[in-house]
Amino acid sequence: MIYLQAVAVLGVTSGVLTILLLLADRFIANYGPCRVRVNEEDPFVVEGGGKLLEVLYQRRIFIPSACGGQGTCGFCKVTVPKGGGPVLPTELPYLSRDELASGVRLACQVKVREDVEVRVRPDYLNIREYTARVQAARLVTPDTRELILKLTQPSSIEFRPGQYVQVNVPGRPEPTFRAYSISSPPSARQAIELLVRLIPGGVGSAYLHRVRVNDTVTFTGPYGEFVLDQDPGCELVCVGGGCGLAPMRSIIRHIRETAPARPCRLFFGARTKDDAMYLDEFRQLAREMTGLQVHYALSEPKRGSDWPGETGFIHESVARHLDAGVERQAFLCGPPPMIEATLQVLDDKGVSRDRIFFDEF
Ligand SMILES: Cc1cc2nc3c(=O)[nH]c(=O)nc-3n(C[C@H](O)[C@H](O)[C@H](O)COP(=O)(O)OP(=O)(O)OC[C@H]3O[C@@H](n4cnc5c(N)ncnc54)[C@H](O)[C@@H]3O)c2cc1C
Ligand code: FES
Structure with a gap:
């Protein structure tokens, strides 16, 4: 009992101390002007105390x-x-030993408290901010909204299929x-769909x-590392869950325009029939694209629902339909458990990890 009380007192004390330190850092600490040098360009001066990402x-x-x-x-x-301060425990799960040794940091965790030198990848300098107008909006499932954003400034965007943008949420501190x-x-290129x-x-x-039609939305982009293998003979396997279908739509519509005969499989996992978005669109695409095969599976089909297709988890469909030993590239997008299970299946089918790209969300 005494032991439990001691632990509780210690926990409360350290919690209070942490909050006091955070408040002191936010409201009392004054780091003064700090010089920030990016990629060895001329430095600029900011008021210290902000996160490097925001600076x-x-x-x-x-x-x-x-x-x-x-x-x-x-x-x-x-x-x-130079000038990043000690690595925080919050950064450690994301940094390899080599990255730690070469000074790689998470920009959102580094505070600018002194003069700092930063190196960013040169391709990041091409990422731009865009302003767009909501051209159309509709629900495609009970909880998923399709938005068409017509670019106003700049008026067009270049991106690769599979990439993403970061939308600014206004009205936040x-x-x-x-x-x-x-x-x-x-x-x-004049509008993007989300x-x-x-x-x-x-x-x-x-x-x-x-947001409503005609509202203004701003975003930055494009981001993302996925690069589509251009070999038209290489089979592409797309596995999506929930909104993980979004980048697959971009990739498959791109393939329809550039290589409609390319072997391509779309696996999409939804919970119920109501969540099986774009099924008609992909069925139509499969009629137009000789290489496309579409597999939808429901993990929680409602009893009595008239679902003629597959049921179960989507990685089980992948396991059922893919033969082993075929040259392929895979793109997975969806919740972490779906990605984990599908990676295991693709391993079993002999797809090497450097041919698999995934985004978890
Ligand atoms: C590369 C990438 C691409 C993405 N693309 C899409 C996309 O095309 N469409 C899309 O809808 N989303 C996408 N996401 C996810 C999106 O960025 C947001 O994380 C998501 O919309 C939730 O943000 P929020 O601000 O509404 O919730 P937050 O305010 O961030 O979170 C609110 C609460 O919900 C919890 N939460 C957050 N996400 C989930 C979740 N998925 N399920 C259950 N609980 C959650 C949080 O832990 C928190 O408690 C993508 C993410 C990544 C990394
Ligand atoms: S970890 Fe820094 S922005 Fe996500």
Whole structure:
């Protein structure tokens, strides 16, 4: 009993101390002006105390930050050879030993408290901010909204299929972004389509479910590492769950335009028939594209629903339909358990990990 009381007192004390330190850092600490040098360019001066990610953002240097700076995606890696302070425990899960040794840090976790030197990947300097007008919006499932955003400034965007943008959520005390995959093909450069699932209590998804036709939305992009193998003989396997269908739509519509005979499989896992979005669209695409095969599976089909297709988890469909030993590239997108289970199946089918790309969300 005494032991439990001691643990409780210790816990409360350390909690209070942490809160006091955070408040002191936020409201009392004054770091003064700090010089920030990026990629050995001329330095610029900022008031110390801000997160490096936000400092770079204000400077219009847009670093991938899919979790919105919450320290949970590990996308915002930059190299900080000088002035980054000690590595925080929150960074450690995302940094390899080599990265730690070479000064790689998570920009959202580094505070600018002194003069700092930063190296960012040169391709990040091409990422731009876009303003768009909501051209159309409709629900494609009870909780998923399709948005068409017509670009106004600049008026067009170049991206690769499978990439995503980060939408700015306005009206927040600090810059707030959320990542959304582009579901339109790269040939449509004047507008992008997004699919947004409403997360209860979610900041970004609620905002994108609230916006109306003609409202202005701003975003940065494009982001994402997926590069489509251009060999038309290489089979492409796309496995999506929930809104993970968004980048698959972009990829498959791109293939229809560029190589309609290319062998390509789409596996989509939904819970119920109501969630089986774009089924008619993909059926139509399969009629137009000789190489495309479409497999939808429901994990929780409602009793008595007239679903003629497959049931079960989508990785089980992948296991059923793919032969082993075929040259293929795979792109997976969806919740982590789906990705994990599908990776295992693809391993068993002999697809090497460097041929598999995945985005978890
Ligand atoms: C590369 C990438 C691409 C993405 N593309 C899309 C896309 O095309 N369409 C899309 O809808 N989303 C996509 N996401 C997810 C999106 O970025 C947001 O994370 C999502 O919309 C939730 O943000 P929010 O601000 O609404 O919720 P938050 O305010 O961030 O979270 C609110 C609460 O909900 C919880 N939560 C957050 N996400 C989920 C979830 N998926 N399921 C259950 N609980 C959750 C949080 O833990 C928190 O408690 C993508 C993510 C990544 C990394
Ligand atoms: S922005 Fe996600 S970890 Fe830094």
